[in-house]
Amino acid sequence: xxxxxxxxxxxxxxxxxxxxxxxxxxxxxxxxxxxxxxxxxxxxxxxxxxxxxxxxxxxxxxxxxxxxxxxxxxxxxxxxxxxxxxxxxxxxxxxxxxxxxxxxxxxxxxxxxxxx
Amino acid sequence: xxxxxxxxxxxxxxxxxxxxxxxxxxxxxxxxxxxxxxxxxxxxxxxxxxxxxxxxxxxxxxxxxxxxxxxxxxxxxxxxxxxxxxxxxxxxxxxxxxxxxxxxxxxxxxxxx
Numbered sequence: 001x002x003x004x005x006x007x008x009x010x011x012x013x014x015x016x017x018x019x020x021x022x023x024x025x026x027x028x029x030x031x032x033x034x035x036x037x038x039x040x041x042x043x044x045x046x047x048x049x050x051x052x053x054x055x056x057x058x059x060x061x062x063x064x065x066x067x068x069x070x071x072x073x074x075x076x077x078x079x080x081x082x083x084x085x086x087x088x089x090x091x092x093x094x095x096x097x098x099x100x101x102x103x104x105x106x107x108x109x110x111x112x113x114x115x116x
Numbered sequence: 117x118x119x120x121x122x123x124x125x126x127x128x129x130x131x132x133x134x135x136x137x138x139x140x141x142x143x144x145x146x147x148x149x150x151x152x153x154x155x156x157x158x159x160x161x162x163x164x165x166x167x168x169x170x171x172x173x174x175x176x177x178x179x180x181x182x183x184x185x186x187x188x189x190x191x192x193x194x195x196x197x198x199x200x201x202x203x204x205x206x207x208x209x210x211x212x213x214x215x216x217x218x219x220x221x222x223x224x225x226x227x228x229x
Binding site for chain 2: 004031033040041042043044045048050056058090092099100101102103104105106107108109110
């Protein structure tokens with residue numbers, strides 16, 4: 001099993017450009033998440049999905065869109081990148097269901113994005 | 117709303133010394149708690165978790181954590197630190213709706229030879 005994979009690993013954008021980050025998981029997990037990580041701020045949830053075809057806003061959703069057309073994939077889009085979106089982006093997935101196991105998240109290796 | 121505080125941003129210990137990383141949470145009910153570790157340039161890896169039952173939980177890599185309801189704490193411990201333990205450690209709690217994690221700001225551990 002590859003677990004959670006993210007594409008690309010690194011990317012540099014100019015202000016105003018758009019891009020899509022791809023997350024894939026092969027664990028048949030129901031829930032998927034997108035986080036950003038900035039120095040001293042831990043991880044902040046951008047958007048999440050509790051199943052194929054569903055998405056919901058997290059803590060910092062502005063400037064991002066997501067789609068979950070297939071259970072194994074979760075895409076994060078930036079329509080018009082801004083320097084404030086320079087960050088490391090992590091995708092995660094979890095089993096779903098009831099109880100604490102729902103939130104036992106497995107993380108991808110991250111995508112380092114720089115917006116100039 | 118729930119929150120997680122990791123009071124120590126940086127900690128330095130000597131190899132072979134014991135370690136305790138602090139985590140305090142605010143939550144109304146019995147929380148689900150996690151500790152994750154992040155090595156440089158890597159994603160987060162689950163060290164251990166607490167859902168219910170025994171308040172002392174064992175994890176991977178020789179780590180353990182103790183849930184103390186009276187102190188709203190879930191501190192991470194290791195009796196003897198190895199150089200490979202140098203990393204950033206994150207405590208997390210499940211939110212009231214049960215659909216997402218709230219992370220602390222992290223504690224960066226450095227290990228002196």
